[in-house]
Each structure stands twice: as structure tokens, then as C-alpha cells.
Amino acid sequence: MAELSERSGLPVPTIKYYLREGLIPPGDAVGATRARYGEAHLRRLRLVRALVDVAQLRLDVVRSVLDGIDNARTRHDAVGAAHMRLSRTDGEPASHESLRAVDEMLNRFGWTLAPDSANRTALARALDAIAGLGFPVGPDLLDAYANAMRGAAVVELNRVDLAEDRETAVEHAVIGTLLLEPVLLAVRRIAEVNVSRERTARERAAR
Amino acid sequence: MAELSERSGLPVPTIKYYLREGLIPPGDAVGATRARYGEAHLRRLRLVRALVDVAQLRLDVVRSVLDGIDNARTRHDAVGAAHMRLSRTDGEPASHESLRAVDEMLNRFGWTLAPDSANRTALARALDAIAGLGFPVGPDLLDAYANAMRGAAVVELNRVDLAEDRETAVEHAVIGTLLLEPVLLAVRRIAEVNVSRERTARERAAR
DNA sequence: CAAGATTGGACAGCAGAACTATCCAACCGT
DNA sequence: ACGGTTGGATAGTTCTGCTGTCCAATCTTG
Numbered sequence: 149m150a151e152l153s154e155r156s157g158l159p160v161p162t163i164k165y166y167l168r169e170g171l172i173p174p175g176d177a178v179g180a181t182r183a184r185y186g187e188a189h190l191r192r193l194r195l196v197r198a199l200v201d202v203a204q205l206r207l208d209v210v211r212s213v214l215d216g217i218d219n220a221r222t223r224h225d226a227v228g229a230a231h232m233r234l235s236r237t238d239g240e241p242a243s244h245e246s247l248r249a250v251d252e253m254l255n256r257f258g259w260t261l262a263p264d265s266a267n268r269t270a271l272a273r274a275l276d277a278i279a280g281l282g283f284p285v286g287p288d289l290l291d292a293y294a295n296a297m298r299g300a301a302v303v304e305l306n307r308v309d310l311a312e313d314r315e316t317a318v319e320h321a322v323i324g325t326l327l328l329e330p331v332l333l334a335v336r337r338i339a340e341v342n343v344s345r346e347r348t349a350r351e352r353a354a355r
Numbered sequence: 356m357a358e359l360s361e362r363s364g365l366p367v368p369t370i371k372y373y374l375r376e377g378l379i380p381p382g383d384a385v386g387a388t389r390a391r392y393g394e395a396h397l398r399r400l401r402l403v404r405a406l407v408d409v410a411q412l413r414l415d416v417v418r419s420v421l422d423g424i425d426n427a428r429t430r431h432d433a434v435g436a437a438h439m440r441l442s443r444t445d446g447e448p449a450s451h452e453s454l455r456a457v458d459e460m461l462n463r464f465g466w467t468l469a470p471d472s473a474n475r476t477a478l479a480r481a482l483d484a485i486a487g488l489g490f491p492v493g494p495d496l497l498d499a500y501a502n503a504m505r506g507a508a509v510v511e512l513n514r515v516d517l518a519e520d521r522e523t524a525v526e527h528a529v530i531g532t533l534l535l536e537p538v539l540l541a542v543r544r545i546a547e548v549n550v551s552r553e554r555t556a557r558e559r560a561a562r
Numbered sequence: 563c564a565a566g567a568t569t570g571g572a573c574a575g576c577a578g579a580a581c582t583a584t585c586c587a588a589c590c591g592t
Numbered sequence: 593a594c595g596g597t598t599g600g601a602t603a604g605t606t607c608t609g610c611t612g613t614c615c616a617a618t619c620t621t622g
Contacts, residue, residue, distance in 0.1 A: 198487070254545070274534070278534050292509075305550060305554055369580090382599095387587095
């Protein structure tokens with residue numbers, strides 16, 4: 149365990165805590181006071197830290213997602229499970245208007261979702277919140293996002309397809325889903341600043 | 356204040372707490388035990404809740420962002436300030452390789468950033484974390500994201516340009532930056548599921 | 563084989579975040 | 593005059609995510 153702590157950079161008590169919380173599987177017991185941890189444990193530990201630090205997930209969500217990895221049969225399964233586990237189901241339901249706006253967007257793109265999909269509700273609720281501030285999101289922006297994300301998804305999936313064993317493939321799918329989100333957001337912010345600057349410059353020139 | 360609580364749906368003690376924390380400005384004092392709250396207060400309160408609930412910001416970050424709104428002279432300022440205040444500057448620095456990958460992407464797109472930009476570091480660190488899991492992000496994916504986000508940013512900015520007074524314009528810029536993030540992520544997840552399904556179907560047909 | 567370090571397991575403690583509850587004196591409308 | 597707010601202060605609560613301490617069983621090393 150000292151080695152695990154060393155290699156992961158985490159203090160021993162924290163690793164014990166993660167074991168208790170079921171975030172990492174117990175080591176192979178070798179006698180009553182000793183267990184053996186392997187490469188897989190280290191990998192898991194790093195994944196936990198990445199999900200917490202980079203994807204900003206809470207520990208209970210991390211556990212839930214990892215359970216999903218362990219039980220999923222296919223990539224597709226794993227991603228579906230991860231999505232399901234990510235969105236909080238509490239709080240007020242989404243408005244009919246927003247749900248309709250989402251469904252119409254899905255239609256325009258020929259996409260489908262389970263009617264109880266967590267993503268459908270989450271999106272509708274986000275739209276509600278913004279509309280509640282007097283700044284509604286129209287179909288044009290929704291379509292722009294959908295177009296943009298369709299393009300990105302194609303490139304994303306190209307790299308996942310070279311899958312190895314089942315567990316690695318599933319893990320990669322989850323990494324791709326969750327850990328690329330902060331990457332995308334950072335790129336978005338950078339793009340926003342630059343497009344905004346270009347536009348301001350153009351306006352100034354025209355004036 | 357009872358009215359403010361009523362209209363915002365928040366309990367009175369919570370509003371008192373937000374006042375204490377400086378998240379909303381104090382009401383116009385009318386005598387020693389009474390103050391008047393107006394439409395602006397209600398608006399602020401709703402904005403705070405949206406930033407907490409939808410954008411998942413912590414209260415200290417919300418305060419920081421709101422301070423930015425109040426002090427910003429222009430839209431551009433406000434967005435810059437918001438970005439700066441969003442990313443945690445603690446933790447390990449980004450690796451040189453990742454920083455270089457970011458800079459090269461910026462080059463390919465003709466974009467520029469202050470070298471100490473919070474976004475630049477945040478992006479590089481996210482790339483480091485993913486690479487640490489043995490699943491590095493190549494320039495192709497980075498470019499795909501940048502392309503996608505450039506397209507989206509153009510549409511986003513179209514709607515902000517019809518600015519009213521300074522305060523509203525700045526507020527809208529911050530809403531656009533922060534509250535549209537969950538919208539984008541939800542669309543991304545939906546797109547991912549659908550593109551993945553399409554691809555699986557095509558593969559199955561080819562087989 | 564004795565001495566000292568390490569491990570797993572149980573449990574208590576702690577710091578930060580976001581509320582929530584209680585008091586109290588000043589005050590307002592009736 | 594008086595019951596019901598209000599602002600202000602202060603203390604308490606719940607939830608997370610760790611840390612710290614203790615202990616007996618065991619492993620290692622001399």
C-alpha cells in the first residue's frame with residue numbers, strides 16, 4: 149500500500165478512505181494484515197483523481213460511474229449508464245415549451261432519445277433557467293450547437309474505435325465522455341474571446 | 356423582504372445569508388429596520404440561483420463573477436473577467452508539451468491569448484490529465500473542437516449584439532458565457548449517443 | 563528469534579460550503 | 593399601544609471529503 153501511495157501521489161489515509169467508499173476494489177488479501185495491489189489499482193486510482201479534479205465529479209457520482217464501467221457490456225452501454233448517473237433527477241421538472249424545443253431540434257437532426265432520457269430533461273431544464281433570465285435560446289443557437297457537436301463527435305469516435313479489451317474500451321468511452329468536457333469548454337472560451345475580438349475589430353474598421 | 360422571498364421562491368434566511376455574503380446589494384435603507392428591494396434585486400437573486408444551479412458555480416465564484424459584472428466597462432471586459440475568475444490557479448502547472456499543443460492550435464486558427472491566460476493553462480492541464488490516463492488528445496481532435504466552437508461562437512455573438520444598456524449587455528455576456536455551457540454539454544451528449552448509434556448501425560450493415 | 567516497522571480495519575475528528583435557526587431590539591402600520 | 597415584521601448578529605446543522613489516532617496482527621530484518 150505504501151507503494152500504491154507513492155506511485156499515485158495520494159496519502160495512505162486517502163487511499164484507505166477510497167477503499168472504504170468502494171471507489172477502488174480491495175487488494176488481493178494475502179494474510180490478515182496484508183493485501184496486494186497491482187497495476188489495475190493504480191490505474192483506477194488515477195481515473196478517480198481525474199474524474200474528481202478534471203471532470204469535477206463528486207465522489208458518489210464517481211463511484212456510480214465506475215460501477216457503470218464495471219457492469220457495462222459495451223461502449224455504448226457504458227456511455228449511456230454514465231449519462232444516466234450524471235444528471236440529478238431531483239428538482240422541478242422541465243417546462244413543456246423547452247421539452248418541445250428539444251424534441252424539435254432532435255427532429256431536425258434526425259436524432260432520437262428515450263423519452264425519459266436524462267439528457268433530454270437536463271437540456272430542457274437548462275433552457276428553462278436561461279429563459280427565466282429573459283434571454284431565451286432560440287432554435288438557431290440550438291442547431292448551431294448540434295451541428296458543431298455532431299462534427300466533433302465524428303472525430304471523437306474515430307479515436308475510440310481502435311478498442312482493445314472490453315474493459316479498456318469501456319473505460320476509454322467514459323474518459324471520452326467525461327474528461328473531454330473540460331477540454332471542450334476551455335476551447336469554447338478561447339474561441340469566444342477570439343471571435344469576439346475579431347468581430348469588434350471588424351466593427352471598428354467599418355465605423 | 357417577505358415579498359422578495361415570495362417572488363424568488365427562496366426562504367428569508369437564505370436571502371439574509373446572500374446579503375451578508377455580498378451576493379446581492381443591500382436594499383435602500385428606509386429607517387433602521389426596513390429596506391426597500393426592487394426589480395433589480397429580484398433579477399440579481401435569480402441570476403445567483405441560475406449560476407449556482409445551472410452553471411454549478413460555488414458561491415464565492417458567483418460573488419467574484421458578479422463583482423466582475425459590476426465593474427466591467429464593456430462586454431468584452433466582462434467575459435475576460437469571468438474567465439479569469441473561473442479557473443483555479445492552484446495545483447500543479449501544466450506541462451510544456453500540452454502548452455505547446457495549445458499554442459500550436461492557436462496558431463493554426465490565427466488566435467491569440469495572453470500568455471498567462473487562465474484558459475490556456477486550464478486547457479493544457481486538462482490535456483495533461485487525459486494523457487496521464489494513456490489516452491492522449493491529438494491535434495486533430497483539438498482542431499475539431501476549435502472549428503466547432505468557432506462556428507458556435509459566431510451564432511452566439513449574433514444574439515448578444517443587440518445590446519441595451521451597459522449593465523444588461525454585460526449581464527447577457529456573462530449569461531452567454533456561463534449558462535450556455537450546460538446547454539452545450541447536454542447537446543454534446545445527445546450528439547455523441549446519436550452519432551455513435553449511427554456508426555454502430557453502419558458497421559453492422561457493412562458486416 | 564526478538565525488535566521494530568507496516569498493514570488493514572474501525573472510529574473519531576476536522577475544515578469548508580451552504581444554509582438554517584434563534585435572538586433581539588427597533589420600528590411600522592392599525 | 594401593540595402585535596407583527598425587519599435588519600443584524602451569532603450560533604448551530606448537514607454534507608463532503610478527507611485526516612488522525614489507535615490497535616492487534618503480521619511481516620521484515622538483524
